[in-house]
Ligand code: CP
């Protein structure tokens with residue numbers, strides 16, 4: 001595995017190998033055992049959008065693996081002034097061993113991989129957020145002891161998180177129910193591919209506009225912000241459209257009694273989820289945030305390691 005552009009490009013076995021390594025790296029980290037698998041390697045981190053978790057977890061992860069991470073805000077590098085992806089990919093390939101990029105267009109991430117000669121890791125685009133879903137899977141595994149056969153429900157916007165959940169769940173064999181308002185469904189290509197992959201893995205993919213049906217009997221309930229980065233101008237309109245898609249206490253109670261609640265964060269309490277749920281006993285959001293570190297260390301080791 002050289003790049004992580006999308007979970008669609010990964011095999012089930014690759015996803016499982018990342019999760020196995022992430023679990024091992026987490027246990028070793030807690031026990032104080034270090035692995036300098038990326039000694040002497042450098043990762044460039046290009047950010048065209050804000051970040052707390054992605055930035056800190058990649059930077060700390062690279063340090064823990066014996067390498068170095070460089071924060072490259074797109075405002076400060078020439079890419080932000082119109083230098084091409086082609087030139088950027090070629091130049092950075094002469095200095096670095098890998099690039100993690102957070103940007104708008106998925107095609108920019110794919111072009112970096114196409115034109116450069118180093119590992120490219122997708123740190124979020126408008127379309128996908130694969131690193132987040134790997135951390136989510138690690139978290140679900142820790143709390144449920146398995147992934148295959150569980151029911152994951154996502155309620156809210158058809159966005160980078162729900163698109164990546166569709167790819168990941170259909171690959172790994174988790175049943176996934178997604179409920180969005182009409183007109184805010186997941187990407188149609190992602191959905192079609194997930195339906196195909198689900199046939200191979202034996203998972204069920206259910207897409208609807210019915211949030212109560214989605215969460216019924218779920219093992220895992222997931223939501224995300226109604227206003228993703230870049231959509232700030234639509235905020236007021238979106239709040240009105242999404243109001244019936246909140247993870248309220250009543251809605252959470254329709255999932256299994258031992259269901260867990262996940263949110264990639266940042267969260268907006270009182271909008272997509274109520275405090276009672278996100279700060280309640282079923283919420284595992286901080287395990288989920290922590291697992292960004294461990295899952296991404298596994299991704300970096302597999303993409304950039306010897
Ligand atoms: N979940 C996530 O990617 O968080 P950041 O935007 O803080 O990186």
Ligand code: NVA
Nearest residue numbers: 159224228229264265
């Ligand atoms: N859907 C959100 C995820 C943030 C981590 C966004 O794109 O802003």
